[in-house]
Amino acid sequence: MVDQANQLRERVMQKKSKKERRQTRTIAVTSGKGGVGKSNFTLNFALGLIRQNKKVLLFDGDLGFANVDVLLGRSPKETIATMLEKDLSVWDIIEEGPEGLLFISGGSGFNELFRLDEQRMDKFFKELSVLQGVVDYILLDTGAGLSYENLRFILAADDVVLVTTPEPTSITDAYSIVKMVHAKDPNVHLKLVVNQCTNDKEGHDTIANFQRVTEQFLEKKLGALGCIPSDGNVPSAVKKQSPFLLAYPHCDASQAIHRITGEYLQLPVPYKLGLKGFLLKMLFK
Template sequence: MSDQADKLREIINDLKKQQLTKQLSTENVLEKRKCRVITVTSGKGGVGKTNISVNLALNLSKMGYRVVILDADLGLANIDILFGISPHYTLLDVINNNKTIFDILSDGPMNVKFISGGSGIEEMVHLEKWQLEALIEKVASLDKVADIIIVDTGAGISENVISFVLAADEIILVTTPEPTSIMDAYALVKTVSLKDRDKIIQLVVNRADNEKEAISVMNKLTLAAEAFLGVKLKQLGYVLYDTNVVKAVKRQEPFILSYPKSLVSRQLNEIAHKLMQVDQNSMKRSSGIKGFFRKLANLNNA
C-alpha cells in the first residue's frame, strides 16, 4: 500500500508541475504579447479620416479582435460625435485626477472602446520625468486588453501629427482624388520619410467616383513616393463615394451599422481583412501602446 501511495503522490506532483509550467508559459506569452498600434492620418482635413478609423475599428471587432480607438485629433476630436457618445473623462484625467486608463475608456458599439485624448496629449510635454513614467505605466495596461489600438490623428504635417505618425508601428494614410489632397498626402509621406524611411505606410483612397479613379490615385502616389522619396507605399484599398456615409454621419452612427450591406461597408470590410494579412515579422516588431507613448514622449521632448 505504501508503494502505491508513493506512486500516486508522484503522479499528482508531476501533474502539478506540468500545470504550473503551462500556467507560467501562458503568463509569459501574455506578458510578451503587445498590441498593434496603427495611426490613421491624412495630409489634409476633410478627407473622411475619422470615418475610416471608426468603421475600420468596428470591422476589426466583428472579426474577433479587441479594439481601442485613441482620439488624438487635438483640434477636431470627432470619434465621440460619430459614435453619438459623450466621454466622461479624457487622458487629462489620468494625468491630473489620478484616474486609471480603464476609468477613461468609453464603450462604443460592438465592444469597441475609445479614449478621448483631449488636452492630455499636449499636457504630456510639460510633465516631469517621473510623472511621464507614471503615465506611461498606466497606459501600458492597454496592452493586456487590446489586440489593436487605432490612433486617429489630426490632419496635416504639424509637429504634433508627425509625432503621432512616427511613434506608431504602422500608418494608414487617407487621401481623396482631389489634387490638393493628393499633394498634401505626398507632403506627409515626404516629411515622415526624412525622419524614418522604414515606416510602414499603407494607403487608402476615400470618396473616389469609381474604381478606375481610385486605382489611378493609388498608383500615382505609390510611383511618385518610390521614384522621388525611395519610399514604398502599400496599397491597402479604396472606398467609393456613397451618400449612405453622409446619412449615417447625420444619424451619429457608423455607416457599417446603419448600412451594413452597402458597397462602402463591403469595401471597408475588405480593407480590414487586408490589414490583418500581415507577416509574423510585422507582429514581432510591434512595440505596443507602452512603446508608442514612450516614443511619443521622446519625440515631444526632443
C-alpha cells in the same frame, strides 16, 4: 465611478491567462489635408477589425476635436486630460462603444501631452501601458497635417494609414507627409487608403500614381490597403451618429471597409514595437 471602472477592467481582462496575452499593435491614421474622412475611416475600420474577432481600442488623438465621440453620439466625461488632472486610472477613462469597441478621448488640453512635467509623463506611461497585451490593436485618430504632435504619433506607431481623397490638393498634402516622414525615418510603414472615390478605377489609378511618384522620387514603395467609394450612406450615418458599418452594413463604403480590413490582416507583420514601444518612442524620443 470606481465600481464602473472595476467592472470594465474585469470584463476586458476576463479569461485572459498569461498564455492568451495579445500582441498589441498600434496603428496611427493620419492625412495631409483635413476633412478627408479619417475619423469615419478609423471608427469603421476599428469595427471591421472587431468583426474579425480582434479586440480594439480607439484613441481619439485629434487634438482639440472630439471627432470619434461625435460620430458615436457620446460625450465622455473623463479624458486623458482629466486622467492626469484628477489622478484617475486608465479604466476610469475608457468608454465602451458598440460591439465591444473600447475608446479613449484625448480631451482638450491633451495637446499639452508633450509639455508635461516628468511626474505626469510617468503617470501617463504607467496608466496607458497597462493595456499592452489586453487588446490586439490600438487605433489612433490623429489630426491632419504636419504638426509636431502628429509627427510624434506617426513615428512611434507600428503602422501608419495615410488617408487621402483622389483630389490633387489632398494628394499633394498626403505626399508632403510621406516626404517628411521618410526624411525622419525611412522605415515607417505607411499604407495608403483612398477615400471618396467616384469609382474603383479612380481609386486604383490614384494609388498607382501615388506609388509611382514615391518610388521615383523617394525610392520608397508605399503600401496600399485599398479605396472607399464616395457613398451617401456615410453622411447619413454621421447624421444618425452611428458608424456606417452598423447603420448601413451592406452599403458600398461598408463593403470597402471589410475588403480593407481583410487586406490589412493578411499583411506580413515584419516588426513590432507594441504599446510600450509606442509610448516610449512617443513620449521620450
